[in-house]
Amino acid sequence: MSVTICQSMGFLVSTLGIGGIIASTCMDQWSTQDLYNNPVTAVFNYQGLWRTCVRESSGFTECRGYFTILGLPAMFQAVRALMIVGIVLGILGLLVCIFALKCIRIGNMEDSAKANMTLTSGIMFIVAGLCAITGVSVFANMLVTNFWMSTANMYQGMQNVQNRYTFGSALFVGWVAGGLALVGGIMMCLACRGLIPEESRYKAVSYNASGRNISYRTGPYKVGSGYEPETKTRKGAGYEEAARSEDGRRSYPSKYDYV
Secondary structure (H helix, E strand, C coil), rough: CCHHHHHHHHHHHHHHHHHHHHHHHHHHCEEECCCCCCCCCCEEECCCCCCCEECCCCCCEEEEECCCCCCCCCHHHHHHHHHHHHHHHHHHHHHHHHHHHCCCCCCCCCCHHHHHHHHHHHHHHHHHHHHHHHHHHHHHHHHHHHHHHHHHHHHHHCCCCCCCCCEEEHHHHHHHHHHHHHHHHHHHHHHHHHCHHHHHHHCCCCCCCCCCCCCCCCCCCCCCCCCCCCCCCCCCCCHHHEECCCCCEEEECHHHHHH
């Protein structure tokens, strides 16, 4: 029962995480204009991964997409790639995890197959969460660097060089979503251990005797007192010929042959 609960909770948490990663990737407020020095303004700027927007005081918002790819910074394109990889891996992990749920029976699927599928989906969720966290952190580092550069220019008297941008709401959504996907993947990996059948976890080892099997033949023995003299055997030409076997080897009779 605990394995089913762990697997189901991992699936739900991972689903929330992947949904949050998709939402943060599509959001436009990855970076917002800093209004610390100018709290009252008629224009408010904010940017996302796919377009930049301007909102006026009247409530009218106008967005314009990035019509170029080569003109964007390399780190910006890397953030895009990481978020897309996280989404793709997360969706594939959800599809695999649906068929791996223990509460769902599809045909004659064995528990070992479900365990492998659960482990695969867990690894996909972990990688997707790491991709999202890495992408958001790289973008945040870019914002911090540009913010302090803009601040240094402002202290030098160049106030109108460029606007300062700070963290947007999409960054926090991405961090939380990546963490949820990571936690869900870990829970799926823990549930995989409980799905492994017991007979495959502990296999019996059989040992065979290394030597040859030796069979002993028992024959009739004469019970005596122990003080009877041994029967003397006579040696002759006829005895030597009779003692030889068919293959030419010489065999010696035992004392019981002449009793």
